[in-house]
Amino acid sequence: MERPAASLAGTVAWVTGSARGMGAAHALLLAERGADIVLQDVLKDEAAETAAAIAKLGRRVHVALADVSDVGAVKRVAAEAIAALGRIDILVNNAGIGQHKPVDEITEADYDRMMDIHVKGAFFCTQAVLPGMKERRWGKIVNISSIWGMTGAGINTASHYCGAKAALLGLTKAWAKELAPWNIHVNAVAPGGVLTEMPIKIQGWDKIREKEKRVPLGRWARPEEVSYAVAFLASHEADFITGQVLSPSGGETIVGI
Numbered sequence: 732m733e734r735p736a737a738s739l740a741g742t743v744a745w746v747t748g749s750a751r752g753m754g755a756a757h758a759l760l761l762a763e764r765g766a767d768i769v770l771q772d773v774l775k776d777e778a779a780e781t782a783a784a785i786a787k788l789g790r791r792v793h794v795a796l797a798d799v800s801d802v803g804a805v806k807r808v809a810a811e812a813i814a815a816l817g818r819i820d821i822l823v824n825n826a827g828i829g830q831h832k833p834v835d836e837i838t839e840a841d842y843d844r845m846m847d848i849h850v851k852g853a854f855f856c857t858q859a860v861l862p863g864m865k866e867r868r869w870g871k872i873v874n875i876s877s878i879w880g881m882t883g884a885g886i887n888t889a890s891h892y893c894g895a896k897a898a899l900l901g902l903t904k905a906w907a908k909e910l911a912p913w914n915i916h917v918n919a920v921a922p923g924g925v926l927t928e929m930p931i932k933i934q935g936w937d938k939i940r941e942k943e944k945r946v947p948l949g950r951w952a953r954p955e956e957v958s959y960a961v962a963f964l965a966s967h968e969a970d971f972i973t974g975q976v977l978s979p980s981g982g983e984t985i986v987g988i
């Protein structure tokens with residue numbers, strides 16, 4: 732007997748950084764499963780393109796061009812999205828940037844930008860969705876961390892990125908405990924290498940092909956392979972799962988390798 736994928740019909744999902752890359756893949760899969768989408772990003776053209784693809788699936792989409800690290804803007808995005816789509820049931824804290832620099836070359840501005848987008852952004856987006864989730868006594872928050880938040884970056888140099896992604900794991904566990912009484916589930920997804928513009932631009936294909944050899948499954952992920960983890964955690968199928976870290980990384984974090 733074929734079992735259909737868990738339906739998200741009737742829900743509204745806010746995916747930050749969803750104009751392109753993994754965020755766009757998450758938004759499209761959640762839409763395919765029935766969710767209406769709040770698409771937030773700073774990239775206007777890419778946002779319009781992804782919004783059109785979501786609309787083609789027959790879902791409503793609210794586009795918000797706003798920086799996640801701007802707390803005032805985030806509050807406006809949430810209020811306007813709720814006015815447009817009625818509610819927010821699912822929040823995917825995905826917006827992110829990458830930067831490779833040795834620790835002694837990271838400037839205060841580099842550090843602040845990294846923390847502001849990944850940590851402060853996720854923090855205040857989460858704060859903005861809580862009133863509705865608490866009222867309805869159900870909500871899903873999925874924080875996009877990275878294996879580097881658990882392992883460090885090895886031969887790479889991106890300690891501010893690793894620190895920001897580790898902070899998201901701490902927030903995931905703290906929020907999971909704090910928000911459990913309202914039946915709000917908070918989990919993290921910690922991908923390994925994923926073939927998006929971010930690593931291709933920063934690391935280049937030669938380095939990526941080299942790194943793929945160290946992954947037990949022998950390759951990096953396609954964005955949608957991470958989206959399946961997000962969609963599962965956003966669904967009723969994961970209603971007894973909270974405070975957990977799911978790592979679609981081809982086995983890269985198996986201890987002992």
Ligand code: NAD
Pocket residue numbers: 747748749750751752753754771772773774797798799800825826827828829848875876877878921922923924925926927928929930
């Ligand atoms: P990407 O660069 O393709 O996409 C990131 C998106 O976030 C872009 O659309 C970008 O415009 C948006 N964004 C950046 N700063 C923003 C801001 N201040 N406000 C709003 N939107 C903003 O990168 P990606 O690979 O799809 O990354 C998505 C997430 O996955 C990030 O959090 C990243 O750290 C994480 N991640 C990526 C990899 C990988 O190998 N690609 C691995 C682990 C984790």
